[in-house]
Amino acid sequence: MIYLDNAATTRPYPEALATYTEVASKIWGNPSSLHQLGSQASRILQASRKQIADLIGVLPQEIFFTSGGTEGDNWVIKGVAFEKEQFGKHIIVSDIEHPAVKESALWLKTQGYEVDFAPVDQQGFVDVEKLATLLRPDTILVSVMAVNNEIGSIQPIQTISDLLKDKPTISFHVDAVQALAKIPTATYLTDRVDFATFSSHKFHGLRGVGFAYIKNGKKITPLLTGGGQETDKRSTTENLAGIAATAKALRLAMERQEEFTHKTSQMKQVLLQGLSAYEDIRIFSGQDQFAPHILTFGLKGVRGEVLVHAFEEYGIYVSTTSACSSKAGKPAGTLLSMGIQSQLATTAVRMSLDLENDMSQIEQVLTTFKIIYEQTKKVR
Known part of the structure; x- marks a missing residue:
């Protein structure tokens, strides 16, 4: 099996699974309980929070645990809108955001908010000059992802940060789900970023766990109320085992980030060269200013899902761009x-690499594609 769908989800590190099992079986007290078992659980919770904060260069009190990227995005977009409603009801999100951001913004429109979508250029990068023209006195939130999940374009977060530097009344959110442990943290977690969202299973943690960065002093309305966990910002008993496993996975992933960048960039370059040799191939992901591990392309005249299943017959697993949207069959x-x-967008297929892949697999992928290319000749 050759797994090239790591942007959808990664295989959990064995060490992270071991941490999960140990904490789940031995530290089963509720972190909110006053007795010794609760205190023991609380210590692990806070130690995990501190480790994650240290790894990304923020304060422990700025980390809040969630169930993943979708919840985090929903929380920030809606929570900031509700919190700042008295100051304005205008929101800007980029036109290439994950559905968790886009759909949240569109839902806010039904609640009386105004939403503008910042356009991108032909390579998939947010046009900062056009974004600047959308800013208004009543703008309360700008949301732009760090790394696009469909083609891997690294967005100009620093340039947008500079644009918003003298506009402190506008909150700035970055969906960093595809960025963490893939590109340098400083490129997307700038001093101007107020909120950022992350998901554990994108860096070899477990599914169903994530965290949000909320800068000190920034207010947000909770979506979940009840027990007052996470300093009353997100009520629900914390997934302690999953959180501990997330801290372990993030430490390992960050330690391997330089190796990850070097190795995946080399494999991506070989794939780019191999695929570009075919006449009917359209490459959508570049090399410069793109994530090292994501390569999206299309075979003209062949729908993406057809190519996905063709590869699957040879034990190679790829996807049609966003995993969250692939089953809908939309471009x-x-x-x-x-x-x-x-018509061309529906041909898109995404390959996303990891350290677990190697050059022999890339060679096999290209050999297999040559067979598929010939098989689809009549269709094309």
């Missing part, structure tokens, strides 16, 4: 925003 929204025609 990649990012490609449409880039001006790619719908």
